[in-house]
Amino acid sequence: GIKCGEWLIMDVIQRAETSIEYIDGTGKKRGGGRFALFTMCEVSGASFSIPIRRKSDVEQAVKDTIAHIEIEMRKSCDFSGEPNPKVKRITSDRDSNLTSRASVVHLLEQRVEQRLTATHAANDTPRLDAKIRRLLTDCTAALHACGLPLAYWEHALHHRRAQPHAHHRERPRTKPGPSLDRSGTRHVCQVMARVRSGRIRPPAP
Secondary structure (H helix, E strand, C coil), X not given: CCCCCCEEEEEEEXXXXXXXXXECCCCCEECCCCEEEEEEECCCCCEEEEXXXXXXXXXXXXXXXXXXXXXXXXXXXCCCCCCCCCCCEEEECCCCCCCCHHHHHHHHHCCCEEEECCCCCCCCCHHHHHHHHHHHXXXXXXXXXXXXXXXXXXXXXXXXXXXXXXXXXXXXXXXXXXXXXXXXXXXXXXXXXXXXHCCCCCCCC
């Protein structure tokens, strides 16, 4: 049968505002994103997201996502010890960056099947679309609760991702492991406190 991580669904969303730039807990520069690549495992329902600055960054985001998921597959409850677990299929719409020559060549090199949804047909990826709507709703609610503008959407996304099963109704299919590393995330309400104290300021309009 199909194992966790082998079949993925991907979609790209665009936010109304560019995210504020900031330095995370590891000292790396983050933010500045206007888009995000969302990925969901068809078997487990586990989801992943990568904020990106430009639509042209989608190809690299796909490569990074595949590499990350192939590492995470070793933690799955149905991992049977194979030396190199691989992503086998990706389903997406016909977004130009997901079907570009660079993306197609990379998938062919990795022996990954690309399945495209039919144009103008019924929704072929309802689970992913529902999960994206729920995640964005949670992020928007967190921003409103903290009095933060939409420019802080990456902060909200990282915070929501640090609690992956807070509102997740599907049973996670992973083995018990080390606690989640939250060093690169900040609670959005803590960000608001820093903004008010003058330690972090949004970019000039």
